[in-house]
Amino acid sequence: AQSVTQLGSHVSVSEGALVLLRCNYSSSVPPYLFWYVQYPNQGLQLLLKYTSAATLVKGINGFEAEFKKSETSFHLTKPSAHMSDAAEYFCAVSRFDQGGKLIFGQGTELSVKP
Amino acid sequence: DAGITQSPRYKITETGRQVTLMCHQTWSHSYMFWYRQDLGHGLRLIYYSAAADITDKGEVPDGYVVSRSKTENFPLTLESATRSQTSVYFCASSERSPEAFFGQGTRLTVV
Numbered sequence: 001a002q003s004v005t006q007l008g009s010h011v012s013v014s015e016g017a018l019v020l021l022r023c024n025y026s027s028s029v030p031p032y033l034f035w036y037v038q039y040p041n042q043g044l045q046l047l048l049k050y051t052s053a054a055t056l057v058k059g060i061n062g063f064e065a066e067f068k069k070s071e072t073s074f075h076l077t078k079p080s081a082h083m084s085d086a087a088e089y090f091c092a093v094s095r096f097d098q099g100g101k102l103i104f105g106q107g108t109e110l111s112v113k114p
Numbered sequence: 115d116a117g118i119t120q121s122p123r124y125k126i127t128e129t130g131r132q133v134t135l136m137c138h139q140t141w142s143h144s145y146m147f148w149y150r151q152d153l154g155h156g157l158r159l160i161y162y163s164a165a166a167d168i169t170d171k172g173e174v175p176d177g178y179v180v181s182r183s184k185t186e187n188f189p190l191t192l193e194s195a196t197r198s199q200t201s202v203y204f205c206a207s208s209e210r211s212p213e214a215f216f217g218q219g220t221r222l223t224v225v
Binding site for chain 2 (some may be wrong): 006009042044049090095098099102103104105106
């Protein structure tokens with residue numbers, strides 16, 4: 001079975017500060033891992049994905065995440081927050097043999113203060 | 115337009131009524147999915163389909179019915195709506211790669 005835990009339902013940072021959103025996963029097989037972003041009243045947009053290639057994954061809008069198998073983690077970071085980064089972020093896991101069938105974490109709402 | 119579209123975007127219905135949410139994709143993706151989004155739960159899988167005429171239950175299938183007679187369509191039906199089914203519903207599609215593409219969502223309120 002697979003599962004995802006996102007630590008912190010709400011994170012608040014100042015503009016220009018480091019963004020760190022935490023995600024830990026559980027999987028009995030090598031996982032595929034994803035971060036999605038959701039802006040208000042919109043669908044989910046893929047930020048980045050890990051599919052067993054490089055462990056440091058770069059995504060859109062300056063975000064990146066590092067797959068750490070020993071820690072079963074896939075934390076999302078951005079060096080300098082921008083006001084436009086305020087949104088809901090979801091970490092998700094899937095198996096290589098199940099298409100896009102995703103197991104999501106509970107989500108983390110990111111607020112950015114001026 | 116290319117992509118994945120859901121209709122309606124907003125729906126209010128009464129308890130006990132049947133309601134169908136529509137999902138249409140233009141990519142001819144094999145896989146299609148229905149998720150519901152609730153505060154504190156993230157997104158939970160209701161049903162999914164690996165191809166036309168092949169569907170399977172997800173994590174929270176009770177009270178829902180799906181069908182997939184054509185590759186591009188994957189409607190979700192609430193047979194007898196309950197207040198607990200008030201939620202935002204997302205349809206998604208993917209090919210054999212693990213990346214899924216999401217629609218804009220349908221906000222359903224059951225009163």
